[in-house]
Amino acid sequence: MTSAASPDLTPGRPLVFRNATVLTMDDAHHVHHGADVLIIGEHIAGVGPALAVPDGTAEIDATGGIVMPGMIDTHRHMWQTAMRGYGADWTLTQYFVWYYLQWGKVFRPEDIFAGNLLSAIEAVDAGVTTTVDWSHGLQTVAHADAAVDALAEVPGRFVLAYGNIQQGPWEWSTAPEFRDFVTRRFGSGNDMLGFQMAFDVTGLDPRLLSPDRRHRGHRVGVHGKRAERRPGLPAHLAAARARHSRLAVHGHQRVVER
Numbered sequence: 001m002t003s004a005a006s007p008d009l010t011p012g013r014p015l016v017f018r019n020a021t022v023l024t025m026d027d028a029h030h031v032h033h034g035a036d037v038l039i040i041g042e043h044i045a046g047v048g049p050a051l052a053v054p055d056g057t058a059e060i061d062a063t064g065g066i067v068m069p070g071m072i073d074t075h076r077h078m079w080q081t082a083m084r085g086y087g088a089d090w091t092l093t094q095y096f097v098w099y100y101l102q103w104g105k106v107f108r109p110e111d112i113f114a115g116n117l118l119s120a121i122e123a124v125d126a127g128v129t130t131t132v133d134w135s136h137g138l139q140t141v142a143h144a145d146a147a148v149d150a151l152a153e154v155p156g157r158f159v160l161a162y163g164n165i166q167q168g169p170w171e172w173s174t175a176p177e178f179r180d181f182v183t184r185r186f187g188s189g190n191d192m193l194g195f196q197m198a199f200d201v202t203g204l205d206p207r208l209l210s211p212d213r214r215h216r217g218h219r220v221g222v223h224g225k226r227a228e229r230r231p232g233l234p235a236h237l238a239a240a241r242a243r244h245s246r247l248a249v250h251g252h253q254r255v256v257e258r
Contacts (some may be wrong), residue, residue, distance in 0.1 A: 007058040007059060007060055007162075008058050009058055010058075012040065012041065013056065013057070013058055014030050014039065014040045014045075014053060014054050014056065014057040014058065015038075015039045015057065015058045015059075015060065016036055016037065016038045016051060016053045016057050016058070016059050016060070017036060017037045017038070017060050017062040017065075017067050018036050018059055018060065018061050018062055018063070019034050019035075019061065019062060019063045020034075020035060020036070020037065020062035020063070020065050020066065020067040021033055021034075021035075021037045021038070021066050021067070021134065022037055022047055022066075022067045022068070023066060023067070023068035023069075024047065024068075025068060025069050025216070032047060032048070032049075034049055035047060035048055035049055036048060036050065036051040036055070037053050037062075037067050038053055040054070048151065055188055055258050062168055068127075069129075070127060070128065070129025070130060070156075071126075071128045071129065071130075072128070072129075072130040072131075073123060073128045073130070073131045073132065074117065074132050075097065075132055075134050075247035076123070076131050076132065076133060076134060077133075077134055077135070077136070077137075078115055078116045078119035078120065078131070078133040078134075078135065078139045078147075079107070079111075079112045079115040079116055079119075079133075079138075079147065079194045080099060080104075080115055080137070081115040081116070081118045081122070082111065082114050082115045082118060083115075099137070099165075100166075102166050104165070105139075105166065107137055107139075107143070108143075109140070109142045109143045109145070109146035110146065112135075112137060112138070112143045112146045112147050112150070113146040113147070113149060113150045114150075115150075116133065116146075116150035116151055117146050117150040117153055117154070119131075119133075120150060120151055120153070120154035120156060120158065121154055123156060124154060124155065126129070128156075129157060130156065130157040130158070130159075131152065131156065131157075131158050131159070131162050132158075132159045132161055133147065133158055133159065133161060133198070134161045134163065134165060134198050134202045135147050135160055135161055135162060135198065136161075136163030136164065136165045136198050137163075137164075138162055138163060138164050139164055140168055140183045141177045141178065141180075144160075144162060144181055144185075145181070145185070147160060148160060148185050148193070151193060156192075157191075157192050157193075157194075157228075158192070158193055158194070159193075159194035159195065159196055160183075160186075160193070160194070160195055160199065161196045161198035162178075162195065162196070162197055162198060163198030163199065163200050165200050169197070169199040169200075173197060182195060182218070195218060195219075196219035196220060197218050197219070197220045198216055198220075199220055
């Protein structure tokens with residue numbers, strides 16, 4: 001084994017974390033203290049104290065650290081990351097005006113790329129290994145390509161939720177260039193990069209769910225109203241959710257139903 005100071009993390013080499021606090025996140029919420037986690041290939045091969053490992057296994061001393069499954073962020077506007085600190089004290093109305101009515105309109109594909117790249121790196125660094133990128137600033141397919149190019153640069157699992165706040169979903173989701181983009185960028189079955197559609201509306205216009213569209217087989221996310229503080233969904237959204245099993249309804253900053 002290599003020393004803890006400079007482990008050789010050659011891809012494909014077995015790896016063991018030693019003497020960590022391991023949060024299994026199983027149904028019983030087991031926590032193992034002073035435990036090891038052995039990884040072989042793409043699988044967790046063992047969890048427990050003083051694990052025996054194959055010859056040539058790289059070793060990391062995780063004493064005092066926590067080993068746990070990666071966290072999942074189900075709703076992040078990654079394209080806005082470069083300007084996030086700029087509006088830290090804004091009201092929600094100021095945010096809408098700046099991003100949707102003013103400067104968000106002039107974001108270039110390279111601006112989308114920069115925001116997504118920074119956000120993806122930041123997410124993985126914070127332990128978030130799966131992120132749904134609610135990307136509602138994709139005004140053109142070139143913007144969408146830039147978003148995917150950035151996500152592909154970072155070793156995490158991402159889902160691009162394609163949206164365009166400058167148009168109605170019934171407009172951009174029926175465009176030939178949109179369908180071509182989905183086929184071209186998501187047709188290979190890449191487990192690390194998923195796709196869904198982001199309908200940035202507070203209700204469901206009938207045009208979104210007409211029988212001739214049916215989301216074209218893709219998962220769909222819809223922004224819900226945060227003002228609805230009762231348990232569950234508003235009636236019209238709940239009815240739509242019952243009819244369309246691949247529909248997810250999000251409240252601002254939180255998922256209210258999946």
